Amino acid sequence: MAEDDPRILVSTEWLGAHLKDPDLRILDATTFLPGTGRDARAEYEMTHIPGARFFDIDDISDHRSDLPHMAPTTEKFMSRLRAMGVGDGHQVVVYDTHGLFSAARVWWLFRLMGQGDIAVLDGGLPKWQEEGRPIEDMPPIVRDRHMTVRRQNHMVKDVTQVSAASKLGDHTILDARAAERFRGEAPEPREGLRAGHIPGAHNVPYTDLLNADGTMKGTEALRAVFDSAGADLTKPVITTCGSGITAAVINLALARIGHMDNALYDGSWAEWGAFPTVPVATGEA
Structure with missing residues (x-):
């Protein structure tokens, strides 16, 4: 069960107790990998937590890039969220239908944009429904709300910065x-894409950070996962994955154990694996 922290992770019990708070905003951030044949928006329209808005990760992204769902400009983020009725003074809770998968990406994206009052729902929609909590198929009533955005550029890395970190070994x-x-x-x-990993990287499969029910492991268990992966958390951390979605689960876990000096490689393997001039390692770290 989550140790409730409205800036990191909250339990279904916490959300149930705060569901009618006037300044609460709930986001369904479900996305599916290509080839699954599932439509996240259609599923949201059929079933969601009362009052939830749908956060379309692919739409609220930088369409100027050929890479998938790269972080949007501050202007696009502000305009999309304002249209969703999410802004300054709101406590945001984000969830997905997997349990804990893509919701962490939206949590990281809000923090990249300088928004701190956002938490992931531990266990997501599956846990919420298993407990018999309310769901609906009605669209929310939306009123515009201004959002102040201050992009935190240190929270995101590009291929040049990750290449330097790989060579110098000054980041984990x-x-x-x-x-x-x-x-x-x-x-x-x-x-x-080539197969393998960034030289010097350590493997922390995001599923290793989760319990069988899709909730996040406790702080001691999380530390044990990082230790077993050989992760030196005395250094700043850069997270990566296939396309920048599940990397954010690591950022969320790091925040839960109090390690805040971390960033996400937004291009991730979709970029590195296609980039001809950067090296690729195979086998164990």
């Missing part, structure tokens, strides 16, 4: 992909 690089992909033993789901 943590890769959230499954072990087989990290080692280069399994093909990448996106065509044209």
Whole structure:
């Protein structure tokens, strides 16, 4: 169960107690990997937590980039959230239908934009429904709300910065992909990408940070996962994954154990694996 922190992670009990708070805003941030045949928005429209808005990760992104769902400009983020009725003074809770998967990406994105009052719902919609808590299919009543955005550029890294960190060893690089992909033993789901990992990176599959029910492990168990992966948390951390979604689960876990000096490599393997001039390692870290 989450140790409730409205800036990191809250339990279904916490959300149930605060569901009718006037300044609470709930976001469904579900997204599905290509090829699943599932439509996140359609599923949201059929079933969501009362009052929830749908946060479309692919729409609220930088469409000038060929890479998937890169962080949007501050102007686009502000305009989209204002249209959703989310702004200054709101406590935001974000969830997804997996349990804990893409919700962490939106939590990180809000923090990138200088918004601190946001938490992930521990266990997401599955836990909420298993407990028999209310759901609805009605669209929320939306009123515009101004949002002040102050982009925190230190929270995101590009390929040049990650390449330098890999060479210098002055950051700990943590890769959230499954072990087989990290080692280069399994093909990448996106065509044209090399197999393997960033040299010097350590593998922390995001699923290792979760309990069987999709909730996040407790602080001591999280520290044990990082220790077993050989992650030196005395250094700043850069997280990475396939396309910048599950990397944010590591950022969330780091925040939960009090490690705030971390950033996310937004291009992740979708960029590194296609970039011809950067090296690729295979096998164990």
